[in-house]
Amino acid sequence: MTPTATDSMKSNLGEAGSHLKQAAGHAGDALKGAAGAAGEEMRLGKAQMKSELADGALAGLAAVEQAGAASREQVDALMDKGRDLIESASDLIRERPLASFGMAFAAGWIIAKLARSGDK
Template identity: 55%
Template sequence: MSPTNSENLKDQLNEAGSHLKAAANAAGTAVKGVASSVSDEAVQAKARIKAELSETAQYGKSAAHAGGAVAKEQVDALMDKSRDLIDSAAELIREKPLASFGVAFAAGFLIAKLTRSSHD
């Protein structure tokens, strides 16, 4: 079974966090190393920092794409629910047109009364 978009998002964010932590560790090592061993350590640390930040960016992009997929799934689910609600309302109106008209009329009347009284 393939992982869901939510699981992909979590995995990508975890990977991005791991690489960001590694970049921070590399930066800390670089700061310590620069004081004792001059430029070689600094050059190597800079390369490690760049590599880890590059990985962070890649996993961050992947997480953003996974987040988009999760959002699309949620929107699709909401759209399906709203279609079902509209279909059931239409079915109720077809089954009981007079009752539906009466309820709509009463609701309109109440809304009109409330809006008029709030302006007076």
């Protein structure tokens, strides 16, 4: 018996359905593979990010430790400059006691005058 057009159509539709089913299976496999690869890339990226964050934290802690030492250096330098200034003022007072007394008196008088004018 010769196949009818309806039988041929059913056969072709069945074959097309079979191909579509296989294509869907392959697409699913491809998606699973892509998801697996993406998951692996995500795990690798996460590990690298954690490593960089840890290195950054260590560098930050080292900078904080150095900041303490740097501030001590600056305080020491300021203290040395202060001692030098006091020493030079002391030398000036020994060399010119009258001029030093006059300047101190004038500075006190100006400060007192300014303080009284602020009360008004």
